[in-house]
Amino acid sequence: MKLLIEKATNLPGIPKVVQELIASFSNEKINSDRIAVILSSDQALTAKVLRMANSVRYGGHRKVGSVKDAVIVLGIDSLRTLVLSVGFVSTLKAxxxxxxxxxxxxxxxxxxRCKWLAKSLKTDPEIAYTCGLLHAIGEYLIHLVKQEEAILIDKRVAKGENRSRLEQxxxxxxxAKAGSELADxxxxxxxxxxxxxxxxxxxxxxxxxxxASSILIAQYMLDNEAKIEQGIFDDFPAKLVHSLHxxxxxxxxxxxxxxxxxxGIEEFIN
Known part of the structure; x- marks a missing residue:
């Protein structure tokens, strides 16, 4: 898998801003000034982030005209997550x-849904969100390095076959394996x-x-919205939830x- 990644000449490079912000998750001393400096180094990304910061999804009640405004209005965590979202969507081409x-x-x-589950799971909501956002990055990688096989797999998955089992x-x-190798x-x-x-x-x-548990539960929630609305949880991964106390x-x-x-999520991809 690592050899495939290294040989993938069409693999996009992650913007330095995005890499620095992801690394900052483990830096408890990160502050708003540092976030502003990191973001300001990429003018194109900054422009997209400011447009999103003024959208309905992020309130839209106060004009955000600069990175400094964005830090004040959104806060460090929300701004960092917004930058990551915009950065990845802008970077990965189909x-x-x-x-x-x-x-x-x-x-x-x-x-x-991963971010929503963070309260129950007692996890960092922004890291949970990033995990959810990138959970299927391996699908993207497979389409880059095994294009013909990937298209065939997609067709069979659309007919009801299990993606992970089929890829194996x-x-x-x-x-999942491909995505983790790419993330590493x-x-x-x-x-x-x-x-x-x-x-x-x-x-x-x-x-x-x-x-990882939040991703699995989030996918269950997404696939079973109608059942959840009716209060039906017959195939919910209860054993996993119990193991997490x-x-x-x-x-x-x-x-x-x-x-x-x-x-408002359509604004990210339009």
Missing amino acids: PEGFNIKEFWLKSFKVAN QLLGFDY YWHFPQDIVTAIRWQEQPGAQEEPSKY LNLSGLYVRMENMTDIDE
Whole structure:
């Protein structure tokens, strides 16, 4: 897998701003001034971030005209997450046969649910959001390095086959493994690398990653919205939730009463 990544001449480079902001997750001393300096080094990205900061999704009640304004209005964590979102969408270009809009739409929805779950899981909401946003980055990588196989896999998945199992059969690895290798190649924090790697089977770890668990639960929430609205949780990953020492009934109640958390995500990808 590492050799495939190294040989992928069409693999995009992550903007330095995005790399620095991801690295800052592990820096407890990061402050608003430093965030402003990092962001200001990329004028094109700054312009896109300021446009989004003035959107309905981020309030739109106060004019944000500079990076300094954005830090004050949004706060460090929200601004950092916004920059990462805009940065990745701007960087990753669609390979042939890959529906990049559909990819990002689902990724943002999973990210929103991972962030929403952070309160119950007692995880950092911004790291959880980033894990959700990048959970399927391995699908993108497979389309870059194994284009023909990737298109075939997509067609079979659309007919109901399991993506991870199918990729293992045809490629010898799946999108979770590919995504974690790419995240490691990009020098992402270990929490994110681990979450992407174990998202399909967080319970297979000796101590399940809460971030990996949040991705799995978030995907369940997205795939079963109608059932959740009806209060039906017959195939919910309850065993995993119990292993994380969470209050299952309390989580059910929260999910049933969850308000719309996806408002405005189309602005990121249009």
